[in-house]
Amino acid sequence: MNISVVIPLLNEEESLKELHDWIVRVMQSNQYSYEILFIDDGSTDQSWDIIESLSVTNPNVKGIRFFKNYGKSQALNAGFKETIGDVVITMDADLQDSPDEIPELYHLIKEEGFDLISGWKKIRHDSVIAKNLPSKLFNWAARKTSGLHLHDFNCGLKAYKSTVIKTVDVSGEMHRYIPVLAKNAGFYKIDEKPVQHQARKYGKTKFGAERFIHGLLDLLTIWFISKFGKRPMHLFGAMGILMFFIGFCFAAYLGIDKLFIHPTGRLLTDRPQFYLALVTMMIGTQFFLAGFITEMILRSKQEHTSYKIAHKLNLTTLESSKKY
Template structure:
C-alpha cells in the first residue's frame, strides 16, 4: 500500500464528507493505493456516524472511536499503530490542510529519501493573538531546545516513512514535537515544505490556553528525556553532589569559625544561631532528595510497563 492518511478529529461532522471526496479525488488522480484512518477522539456530534457512512461507501476508509476525548497525541498513536502504508500522511479534519499537497509530500519521502517531511504554513489565516503568536513562540523555543530547524512544528500536515511512526511514542501534547521525537529516535533526515493553509470553513478552533501551557511543559519534558531519559541519575546525581558540596563547605565554615573563637577565648554563639547552619542543613537535605529522585528514576526506567493510555470503543 502506498499511503496511509491518519486524520484525528473532534466534532468535525460538517467537514468529513467534503474532506473524504477531496482525498479520493487526489488518490484517484495519482493512482495511489491508500487507506484513510479517521480517529474520532470522543466527538459529541455526528462525526462517528459520518465515518461509518463513509466506510460503507469506500472500503479504503477505516475508523477508530475513543470512549472519550483523550487528546490529539493519543489519537495519532492509535492511528500510527493501525497504519499499513509505506508513507504515512497526517492531516487535520477541519479542511485547513489541503489534500492536494499529498503527492509532493509523498515524493519527498519516497524519491528524495526524507524520513519525515513537515508542512510549513507560511501564510496563516488564524487569529494573530490566539494562534499565530503562540505558534511563533513555540517554534522558536522548539528550534533552540531541540536543534531541529523547522519553521512550523505545529502544522498537522506531515509525511513519514512507515518505520518512523512505528518507532516514536507520542503522548501528552507531544504531537507538535514529533519531528523532535523522530530525531531522538535516530531519524535525522527531516525536511520541510511550504503548504497552503486555508481558513476554517466549519466549526470552531479547539485551541485554548491549556494547550499553550501544556505545549511548553511537553517541550521541557522532551528536552529532559532526550538528554537524561536513559540516565536520570546523571542529572539528579550531579545536582545532589553540588548541593552536598555547598552544605559541606557551609558546615566546614561554621566549624572553623567555632574552633577559631574557642582557641582565642572569644565569646561564641550557639551553632543553631548561625544562619550558615541552616544553609548547610537545607542543602544537605536537598542533596539527599535529589539523589533519591535519581535512584527512583533509574528504578522506574528499568521496571516500567507500557500502560494503556486510551480506550477504544469501536473500530471499522
C-alpha cells in the first residue's frame, strides 16, 4: 500500500465527510493505494457515527475509538501501530491542513528518500496573540534545544517513512516532538516543507493556552532524555560532586578559621556560613544518590533494551527472535 493517512480527532463531526471526500479525490487522481485511519479521541458528538458510515461506503476507511479523551499523542501512537502504508501522512481533522499537499509529501519520502517531512505553516490563519506569538517562542526554544532547524514543530501535517513511526514511541504529550524523537532514534534525513494553512471552517480549536506550557515542559523532558537518558549519573553525579565540594570548602574554611585564626571567636553554630556549608553538602549528597539510584534502575531493566535494531541478517538463533 502506498499511503496511510492517520487523522486524530475530537468532536469534528462537521468536517469529517468533507475531509474524507477531499482525501479520496487526491488519492484517486494520483492513483495511490491508500487507507484513511480516523482516531476518535473520545468524541462526545456524532464523529464516530460518521466514521462508521464512511467505512461502509469506502472500505479504505478504518477507525479506532477511545473510551475517553486520552490526548493527541496517544491517538497517533494507536494509529501508527495499525498503519500498513509505505508512507504515513498525519493531518488534523479540522480542514486547516490541505490534502492537496499529500502528493508532494509522498514524493519527498518515497522518491527523495527523506525519513520525515514536517509541514511548515508559513502563512497562518490563527489569532496572532493566542497562537502565532506563542508558537514562535515555542518553536525557537525547540530549535535551540533539539538542534533541528524546523520552523513549525507542532504542525499536524507531517509525512513519515513507515519505519520511523514503527520505531519511535509517542507517549505523554510528545506528539509535538516526533521529529526530535526520530532524530534521537537515528533518523537524520529530516526536513520541512511550506504547506497551505487554512482558516478553521467549523467549530473551534480544542487546544488552549496551556498547551504551550505543557509543550515547554515536554521539551525539557525530551532534552533531558536525549542528553542524559542513558547516563543520568553524568548529570546528577556531577551536580552532586560540585555542590558537595563547595560545601566542603566552606566547612574547611570555617574549621581552619576556628582552630588557627580566631580560636576564641564565635561558635561555628553561630555563623550562618556553617549552615550554608551543611545544607550544600546535604544537597550534593542527595544529587549524587539520585544519580546512583537512577543508574541502578536503568541497569536492572533486563527486559527493555536501550536501542532499536533496523535489520537482522542470517540470524536463526532463539535469541534473534526476541522482540526489540
